[in-house]
Amino acid sequence: MMLTRERLLNWAMIAALLIVPLAAWSLDEPFIITLATKAAILALAGVGLNIALGLGGMISLGHAAFFGIGGYAMGILAAHAQNYEPLFAWPFLFEGSNQMPLIWLVAVVFSALAALVIGALSLRTSGVYFIMITLAFGQMLYYFAISWSAYGGEDGLSIWVRNEFPGLNTLDPIQFFAIAYVILCLALVFAARLARSPFGLALAAARQNEDRVEAVGLTPFTLRLIAFVISGAITGLAGALFADLNRFVSPTMLSWHTSGEIMIFVILGGVGRLYGPVAGAALYIMLEHLLGGISDYWQIFLGLLLLLIVLFARGGLIGALAGREKAHG
Amino acid sequence: MTYILVLEQILNGLQLGVMLFLMAAGLTLVFGVMGLINLAHGSLYMVGAFAAAAVAGWTGSFLLALIASLAAAAAAGALMELVVIRRLYQRDHLDQVLATFALILIFSEGTRWLFGSFPLFLDVPSHLSGPVSLPGGIEYPLYRLTIILIGLAIAAGLFLLIARTRIGIQIRAGEADREMIAALGVDISKLYTLVFALGAALAGLAGALVGAIQSVQVGMGEPVLILAFVVIVIGGIGSIKGALAGALLVGMTDTLGGVFLPQLFAVFMDPASAASAGASLASMLIYILMAAILLVRPSGLYGGSA
Numbered sequence: 001m002m003l004t005r006e007r008l009l010n011w012a013m014i015a016a017l018l019i020v021p022l023a024a025w026s027l028d029e030p031f032i033i034t035l036a037t038k039a040a041i042l043a044l045a046g047v048g049l050n051i052a053l054g055l056g057g058m059i060s061l062g063h064a065a066f067f068g069i070g071g072y073a074m075g076i077l078a079a080h081a082q083n084y085e086p087l088f089a090w091p092f093l094f095e096g097s098n099q100m101p102l103i104w105l106v107a108v109v110f111s112a113l114a115a116l117v118i119g120a121l122s123l124r125t126s127g128v129y130f131i132m133i134t135l136a137f138g139q140m141l142y143y144f145a146i147s148w149s150a151y152g153g154e155d156g157l158s159i160w161v162r163n164e165f166p167g168l169n170t171l172d173p174i175q176f177f178a179i180a181y182v183i184l185c186l187a188l189v190f191a192a193r194l195a196r197s198p199f200g201l202a203l204a205a206a207r208q209n210e211d212r213v214e215a216v217g218l219t220p221f222t223l224r225l226i227a228f229v230i231s232g233a234i235t236g237l238a239g240a241l242f243a244d245l246n247r248f249v250s251p252t253m254l255s256w257h258t259s260g261e262i263m264i265f266v267i268l269g270g271v272g273r274l275y276g277p278v279a280g281a282a283l284y285i286m287l288e289h290l291l292g293g294i295s296d297y298w299q300i301f302l303g304l305l306l307l308l309i310v311l312f313a314r315g316g317l318i319g320a321l322a323g324r325e326k327a328h329g
Numbered sequence: 330m331t332y333i334l335v336l337e338q339i340l341n342g343l344q345l346g347v348m349l350f351l352m353a354a355g356l357t358l359v360f361g362v363m364g365l366i367n368l369a370h371g372s373l374y375m376v377g378a379f380a381a382a383a384v385a386g387w388t389g390s391f392l393l394a395l396i397a398s399l400a401a402a403a404a405a406g407a408l409m410e411l412v413v414i415r416r417l418y419q420r421d422h423l424d425q426v427l428a429t430f431a432l433i434l435i436f437s438e439g440t441r442w443l444f445g446s447f448p449l450f451l452d453v454p455s456h457l458s459g460p461v462s463l464p465g466g467i468e469y470p471l472y473r474l475t476i477i478l479i480g481l482a483i484a485a486g487l488f489l490l491i492a493r494t495r496i497g498i499q500i501r502a503g504e505a506d507r508e509m510i511a512a513l514g515v516d517i518s519k520l521y522t523l524v525f526a527l528g529a530a531l532a533g534l535a536g537a538l539v540g541a542i543q544s545v546q547v548g549m550g551e552p553v554l555i556l557a558f559v560v561i562v563i564g565g566i567g568s569i570k571g572a573l574a575g576a577l578l579v580g581m582t583d584t585l586g587g588v589f590l591p592q593l594f595a596v597f598m599d600p601a602s603a604a605s606a607g608a609s610l611a612s613m614l615i616y617i618l619m620a621a622i623l624l625v626r627p628s629g630l631y632g633g634s635a
Binding site: 053059061121124125127128129131132133135136137139140143144146147148149150256260263264267271297298299300302303304306307310311 | 360366413416422423424426427428430431432433434435437438439441442551555558559561562566605608609611612613616617619620623624627628629
């Protein structure tokens with residue numbers, strides 16, 4: 001393992017994301033812990049998108065669909081559990097659940113299925129068509145959620161008590177942070193291994209030169225579809241955690257602004273950088289907190305910053321701090 | 330369900346269709362000529378509507394309001410092109426998506442800062458309000474009929490502009506081969522600014538016209554932008570003809586589906602669940618249409634190879 005500047009920076013970031021909430025915990029500042037939890041969860045959503053975007057070169061503007069499906073998986077299961085209304089009675093009686101592991105499983109499975117369908121349709125096209133079609137499918141689910149009155153429609157769905165994790169008290173901010181942080185670390189390890197695996201290398205090759213990948217007997221469509229499904233599943237898991245953080249899920253999670261924001265996390269940090277989403281989400285949360293305190297119109301500054309990064313500093317935050325080398329080869 | 334209701338809904342679908350065409354025409358021209366995907370097109374729609382509402386508030390004249398919407402949106406479009414967009418032509422689509430998403434944030438929050446969060450209202454002018462009797466015994470709002478006619482007139486004008494004028498020839502040449510047309514002495518950057526401002530003006534006009542039916546508020550351009558994307562994906566990116574066909578198809582599907590699907594479901598369901606199931610399916614109908622068309626023709630109805 002070479003100790004490059006980027007790797008040092010990555011370790012520093014992931015350590016900072018742990019130290020800040022621990023310090024806040026010892027100083028009894030639960031709000032800071034919640035901010036850090038939010039950053040970790042949004043970073044996880046970005047790690048998911050980055051597999052499609054950075055590694056696979058698929059510019060998906062519809063990842064809010066998976067984020068929202070994860071959120072609704074948590075909302076629906078928990079709502080049935082808290083109201084004691086069976087979700088279905090056949091083939092077995094199922095009354096919903098307030099157990100996080102089961103909710104995560106459902107979130108991952110359903111967002112992966114959605115990604116399979118959306119990906120299989122969208123990947124028939126490329127370039128600008130792909131962007132617009134993923135955007136359109138995301139909006140389709142958004143409007144569906146708005147008109148789906150059984151689960152709150154436009155008003156969304158509130159959960160009174162945060163769901164449970166065996167052995168932990170999830171209502172304690174630092175314990176819930178620990179869950180989000182561990183999952184984020186696992187996802188980062190998974191993404192790093194994926195990028196170095198034969199599959200990841202083939203996927204990166206398909207991004208760089210589609211014809212050659214086909215010539216050696218691989219199918220770019222299948223590679224991309226698998227990556228899209230993995231990417232959607234991770235973002236869906238982040239959605240379930242995000243909904244649990246807020247104890248609330250609403251169609252906003254599915255709106256295309258959410259897709260844009262997840263993409264912003266990836267870009268603020270640096271596209272194709274493994275830890276880019278961590279840097280980006282942390283920066284985004286800090287900006288939201290600091291600028292949002294100065295002005296209600298803080299998104300103007302976010303827009304200007306994003307514009308400057310896209311036009312003049314294309315490596316993002318990590319690129320600016322660690323030079324231009326890429327994490328994914 | 331009478332045939333008058335059906336005809337009325339067809340006219341409503343036509344009205345939505347021509348408005349979508351005004352949006353989609355600019356998007357598809359900008360993509361066809363400059364190869365640029367512009368998410369901020371909806372912001373230009375919003376700029377047009379706000380300019381119209383502000384001018385109508387000061388002067389009381391609807392005509393001046395429409396002129397203001399054209400001018401403000403064209404000016405905003407030209408400025409956007411000169412400051413930001415022209416740096417993006419050589420970039421990949423990801424940079425274009427992000428930069429234009431950033432523009433949306435700036436425009437939306439800027440407008441909220443200037444005009445506040447509450448919606449403005451733009452009134453239908455008195456000589457255009459009220460219903461008009463059409464042959465067949467249909468009473469239809471005169472204003473909506475005017476919108477349809479304005480939209481169709483602009484569509485015809487746009488086709489003439491593209492097919493018959495010098496500018497139109499340059500635009501088509503720019504789509505085919507931008508190096509060649511530059512080599513032939515056409516000032517390509519001026520042409521780009523012009524095309525962008527033209528598309529912006531059409532979006533602004535659409536915003537002002539629709540603003541009088543709905544309310545004028547921040548974010549009003551985004552649902553329309555997404556519909557316009559669906560339109561040009563269906564029609565084929567870069568094709569004006571495709572934009573028109575796609576806009577009418579989407580306008581009709583969305584309007585008729587929203588009205589008739591719940592009624593159709595009521596035939597074999599109880600009314601309450603028919604209404605909610607029908608509304609849910611109707612909200613997804615145009616996307617299902619888009620997916621179906623893409624399965625048959627991945628580059629849209631009138632698109633070349635994607």
